[in-house]
Amino acid sequence: xxxxxxxxxxxxCRVRCGYCDFNTYTxxxxxxxxxxxxxxxxxxxxxxxxxxxxxxxxxxxxxxxGTPTLxxxxxxxxxxxxxxxxxxLAEGADxxxxxxxxxxxxxxxxxxxxGGFNRISFGMQSAVPExxxxxxxxxxxxxxxxxxxxxxxxxxxxxxxxxxxxxGETMGQWQESVEAxxxxxxxxxxxxxxxxxxxxxxxxxxxxGERPSPDEDLQADKYEWLDSRLAAAGYSxxxxxxxxxxxxxxxxxxMAYWEGQDWWGFGPGAHSHVSGKRWSNVKHPSNYAALLGxxxxxxxxxxxxxxTEQLEERAMLGLRLRTGLDxxxxxxxxxxxxxxxxxxxxxxxxxxxxxxxxxxxxTLKGRLLADLVLRKVLGL
Amino acid sequence: xxxxxKNRLEPAKxxxxxxxxxxxxxxxxxxxxxxxxxMLQLTGIVDDRSMRAQYLDRMDIERERGIxxxxxxxxxxWELEGQTYAxxxxxTPGHVDFTYEVSRSLAACExxxxxxxxxxxxxxxxxxxxxxxxxxxxxxxxxLNKIDLPAAQPEKYAEELANLIGGDPADCxxxxxxxxxxxxxxxxxxxxxxxxxxxxxxxxxxxxIFDSVYDSYRGVVTYVRMIDGHLAPRERIQMMSTRxxxxxxxxxxxxxxxxxxxxxxxxxxxxxxxxxxDVRQSKVGDTVTTVAKPATEALKGYSEPLPMVFSGIxxxxxxxxxxxxxxxxxxxxxxxxLVYEPxxxxxxxxxxxxxxxxxxxxxIVTERLEREFGLDLIxxxxxxxxxxxxxxxxxxxxxxxxxxxxxxxxxxLEPMVRATILSPKDYVGVIMELCQGRRGVMVDMQYLxxxxxxxxxxxxLAEIVFDFFDQLKSKTQGYGSLDxxxxxxxxxxxxxxxxxxxxxxxxxxxxxxxxxKAYAYGVLMTGKLRELIPRQQFEVPIQAxxxxxxxxxxxxxxxxKDVLAKCYGGDISRKRKLLEKQKEGKxxxxxxxxxxxxxxxxxxxxxxxxxxxxxxxxx
Numbered sequence: 001x002x003x004x005x006x007x008x009x010x011x012x013c014r015v016r017c018g019y020c021d022f023n024t025y026t027x028x029x030x031x032x033x034x035x036x037x038x039x040x041x042x043x044x045x046x047x048x049x050x051x052x053x054x055x056x057x058x059x060x061x062x063x064x065x066g067t068p069t070l071x072x073x074x075x076x077x078x079x080x081x082x083x084x085x086x087x088x089l090a091e092g093a094d095x096x097x098x099x100x101x102x103x104x105x106x107x108x109x110x111x112x113x114x115g116g117f118n119r120i121s122f123g124m125q126s127a128v129p130e131x132x133x134x135x136x137x138x139x140x141x142x143x144x145x146x147x148x149x150x151x152x153x154x155x156x157x158x159x160x161x162x163x164x165x166x167x168g169e170t171m172g173q174w175q176e177s178v179e180a181x182x183x184x185x186x187x188x189x190x191x192x193x194x195x196x197x198x199x200x201x202x203x204x205x206x207x208x209g210e211r212p213s214p215d216e217d218l219q220a221d222k223y224e225w226l227d228s229r230l231a232a233a234g235y236s237x238x239x240x241x242x243x244x245x246x247x248x249x250x251x252x253x254x255m256a257y258w259e260g261q262d263w264w265g266f267g268p269g270a271h272s273h274v275s276g277k278r279w280s281n282v283k284h285p286s287n288y289a290a291l292l293g294x295x296x297x298x299x300x301x302x303x304x305x306x307x308t309e310q311l312e313e314r315a316m317l318g319l320r321l322r323t324g325l326d327x328x329x330x331x332x333x334x335x336x337x338x339x340x341x342x343x344x345x346x347x348x349x350x351x352x353x354x355x356x357x358x359x360x361x362x363t364l365k366g367r368l369l370a371d372l373v374l375r376k377v378l379g380l
Numbered sequence: 381x382x383x384x385x386k387n388r389l390e391p392a393k394x395x396x397x398x399x400x401x402x403x404x405x406x407x408x409x410x411x412x413x414x415x416x417x418x419m420l421q422l423t424g425i426v427d428d429r430s431m432r433a434q435y436l437d438r439m440d441i442e443r444e445r446g447i448x449x450x451x452x453x454x455x456x457x458w459e460l461e462g463q464t465y466a467x468x469x470x471x472t473p474g475h476v477d478f479t480y481e482v483s484r485s486l487a488a489c490e491x492x493x494x495x496x497x498x499x500x501x502x503x504x505x506x507x508x509x510x511x512x513x514x515x516x517x518x519x520x521x522x523x524l525n526k527i528d529l530p531a532a533q534p535e536k537y538a539e540e541l542a543n544l545i546g547g548d549p550a551d552c553x554x555x556x557x558x559x560x561x562x563x564x565x566x567x568x569x570x571x572x573x574x575x576x577x578x579x580x581x582x583x584x585x586x587x588x589i590f591d592s593v594y595d596s597y598r599g600v601v602t603y604v605r606m607i608d609g610h611l612a613p614r615e616r617i618q619m620m621s622t623r624x625x626x627x628x629x630x631x632x633x634x635x636x637x638x639x640x641x642x643x644x645x646x647x648x649x650x651x652x653x654x655x656x657x658d659v660r661q662s663k664v665g666d667t668v669t670t671v672a673k674p675a676t677e678a679l680k681g682y683s684e685p686l687p688m689v690f691s692g693i694x695x696x697x698x699x700x701x702x703x704x705x706x707x708x709x710x711x712x713x714x715x716x717x718l719v720y721e722p723x724x725x726x727x728x729x730x731x732x733x734x735x736x737x738x739x740x741x742x743x744i745v746t747e748r749l750e751r752e753f754g755l756d757l758i759x760x761x762x763x764x765x766x767x768x769x770x771x772x773x774x775x776x777x778x779x780x781x782x783x784x785x786x787x788x789x790x791x792x793l794e795p796m797v798r799a800t801i802l803s804p805k806d807y808v809g810v811i812m813e814l815c816q817g818r819r820g821v822m823v824d825m826q827y828l829x830x831x832x833x834x835x836x837x838x839x840x841l842a843e844i845v846f847d848f849f850d851q852l853k854s855k856t857q858g859y860g861s862l863d864x865x866x867x868x869x870x871x872x873x874x875x876x877x878x879x880x881x882x883x884x885x886x887x888x889x890x891x892x893x894x895x896x897k898a899y900a901y902g903v904l905m906t907g908k909l910r911e912l913i914p915r916q917q918f919e920v921p922i923q924a925x926x927x928x929x930x931x932x933x934x935x936x937x938x939x940x941k942d943v944l945a946k947c948y949g950g951d952i953s954r955k956r957k958l959l960e961k962q963k964e965g966k967x968x969x970x971x972x973x974x975x976x977x978x979x980x981x982x983x984x985x986x987x988x989x990x991x992x993x994x995x996x997x998x999x
Contacts, residue, residue, distance in 0.1 A: 223941075273950065278952065316952075369943065371942045
């Protein structure tokens with residue numbers, strides 16, 4: 001039986017960052033939807049979900065966005081307690097919120113801690129003002145260090161998110177950001193290559209020639225440098241874009257996604273996966289509220305995964321993990337996988353010893369080519 | 381104004397003295413179809429209610445592009461000074477690719493209306509057809525069209541026409557096909573000046589085929605002009621070139637809808653239906669006679685259509701190959717000049733090597749295949765026919781560059797054309813530059829009027845099949861016009877340039893070019909492919925080679941990053957859909973050795989300079 005998890009999507013931001021295509025809305029984009037009503041809508045969705053899945057103890061709870069910390073701490077705490085009252089919370093569960101470094105202070109963090117949160121993920125992105133400006137991030141880089149220190153002192157587990165490959169970002173600037181992150185001594189670091197999403201401001205700027213398009217080779221260099229620097233500092237990778245001090249510090253919530261566990265995503269546009277079905281909620285808060293007002297689950301595009309699709313997802317996600325992918329899964333999907341696997345080992349994209357032990361585990365070079373490796377092992 | 385004829389003359393019994401056979405020679409866009417529309421209305425054979433624009437243009441493509449691809453004949457009654465006449469208007473194709481068909485249409489007439497846009501003057505194409513008409517001894521009636529346009533300069537162009545064909549500029553009629561001004565006078569003038577047909581009614585029947593059209597309901601409809609004798613329905617007829625015998629199931633005239641008649645007599649123009657299903661059995665230029673009383677001598681001027689330009693045509697979706705074959709088989713029924721044979725390409729899969737009369741023919745065929753048969757196609761760069769002689773004396777005909785022989789080549793002959801270019805004099809410099817850049821040799825240059833110049837060049841056909849016409853148009857801001865005719869073969873210093881991906885030849889990009897241009901072609905293609913082919917797991921060298929010698933080189937660096945950084949907030953479906961998309965994309969990948977190339981890359985590399993076409997489809 002898979003474990004059960006909750007994700008809460010808070011779709012509000014003060015400003016929209018130039019690279020972001022997430023489901024989030026600034027005050028003017030809300031079309032009159034009152035942010036103050038959000039908690040009551042969450043409450044309705046939680047009630048509906050309880051009827052649907054029954055009482056299943058939560059192994060992790062994760063508040064993401066958007067900017068969850070735009071809500072008053074009391075509302076985040078209230079939402080958490082409704083979840084816990086409804087489903088229960090496992091012993092030692094991770095309860096995380098993402099935080100914009102500029103929106104929290106000691107009182108805020110204290111309120112979260114006392115309300116049951118025990119992990120904070122800070123959206124640091126970069127320590128370099130020029131790079132933050134390219135990304136449209138408005139926070140003061142200094143407040144990240146201050147808040148991480150504070151959070152640690154209050155007993156939170158901490159994580160910082162970094163983005164590499166902003167148009168024009170140099171290797172030196174990237175190294176400066178990584179050193180700054182390491183200086184904060186967080187328990188966990190995520191580092192994502194910037195993806196230029198169609199329809200974003202950044203995509204338009206690149207199309208018009210205002211900014212250079214990201215250089216894939218430089219991104220690869222940055223990833224390689226990062227991985228060795230983090231290893232030297234005592235962090236090891238457990239997923240392509242995630243490093244932690246120890247396996248206990250890994251994001252257990254994210255692991256649930258990659259392991260194919262069950263989770264309910266609450267809030268507008270949130271994705272869920274329960275008992276072999278995937279769906280996502282309608283995106284705009286007003287539509288979300290309207291459906292809940294009719295007492296129906298505010299979901300759209302429900303899909304029931306076939307056995308093959310479930311296997312494909314296992315392959316797709318498992319390959320991204322340090323624990324790798326069971327080659328039995330690969331063989332079920334592609335009976336003629338031994339040739340590509342031996343080629344990939346020869347090309348040093350897959351770990352040879354692990355392959356002999358029946359697992360497909362990516363090498364450093366392989367991690368950078370993970371999608372190619374996946375296509376090859378599946379014979380696509 | 382002349383009245384409409386009250387009584388039509390009965391076909392099959394019309395006295396040749398009261399028949400006038402004429403055609404209209406005009407450049408594309410000079411308003412031939414519109415003028416024809418007015419004639420149909422004025423003579424009363426199409427009533428206003430059933431009138432539609434460009435009535436005679438049957439194919440969608442013809443109507444859309446405003447050009448006539450296939451000719452047609454219409455019989456119209458007209459009365460002059462109390463006598464009723466039968467006017468046969470024989471529509472001629474308006475393009476250089478169909479010169480042979482034009483010449484047959486002209487041979488069916490005694491007179492030609494030379495129709496020129498009063499705002500633009502004569503164009504090269506018209507000039508070429510005018511020469512043909514004069515060679516056929518046709519009576520020429522110069523007419524300026526579109527005189528209703530504010531930009532019309534009838535004085536200037538009347539002068540130009542008078543210079544070309546002799547006579548007084550004042551004799552040049554001024555009409556407007558759009559408003560109908562002057563059209564009745566034109567009909568009168570045709571009767572007065574075009575000679576009546578002459579033939580021997582008692583001689584064995586001889587009818588010249590000037591067009592042959594496939595109709596899916598009636599089979600092949602053969603358009604003929606009777607020269608001697610008489611043809612009657614149910615008679616057994618014979619095609620003199622093939623000796624094939626058919627029964628004339630139906631004989632009639634177009635007026636403009638088909639009208640069954642009791643036969644056709646001397647000087648008349650009409651159609652025959654024999655039940656055959658393939659236009660190749662009823663060839664343009666052939667002579668029809670009867671089995672009962674056969675003629676001994678065929679009419680002059682028959683020749684087989686010869687393809688001049690070749691291109692590989694491939695379905696973009698490989699599974700469409702059988703559909704493409706069926707479509708070509710069907711198209712062949714209505715297009716005697718189309719030839720094709722199966723061909724395979726590493727880059728493009730299974731397709732056909734097709735031969736065409738020229739570039740427009742190629743374009744029309746591909747467009748018809750796409751439109752009428754719903755196929756998505758890619759055509760390789762057009763090439764011509766080379767005659768290659770090897771050192772050991774072997775002679776090889778090459779219609780596909782990838783078949784160019786390796787080994788010691790003694791000489792290569794390539795087809796040459798005589799090109800006639802008309803343009804305002806301001807563009808003479810750029811035209812000369814363009815022609816010289818294409819290995820052209822000037823024959824002569826002459827002024828047609830004060831500011832219009834005719835340049836004649838001898839050029840290799842290969843140099844004009846690619847984008848010469850587009851270049852000419854853009855360099856002369858649309859004013860330059862081009863016509864060309866074949867003038868045999870000439871030896872050229874030609875080499876084959878191959879394009880290699882990681883050492884493997886990509887057949888679709890092999891080209892036969894002049895030695896001096898090999899390097900430029902190599903640099904162009906390798907550069908283009910470097911941009912278009914995605915990075916692979918390993919470095920991919922792209923080379924251009926003449927024989928074993930590498931003349932240009934590029935390389936695609938190995939891909940170092942191919943990974944999606946993040947699965948957003950548990951949105952696994954998004955990633956799985958990406959995987960599905962890659963799976964689909966893989967189906968459109970072609971393998972050249974170990975290199976995966978998306979078909980789009982090949983297509984993009986082949987269809988450079990084709991924005992025009994893309995535009996058209998985008999609309």
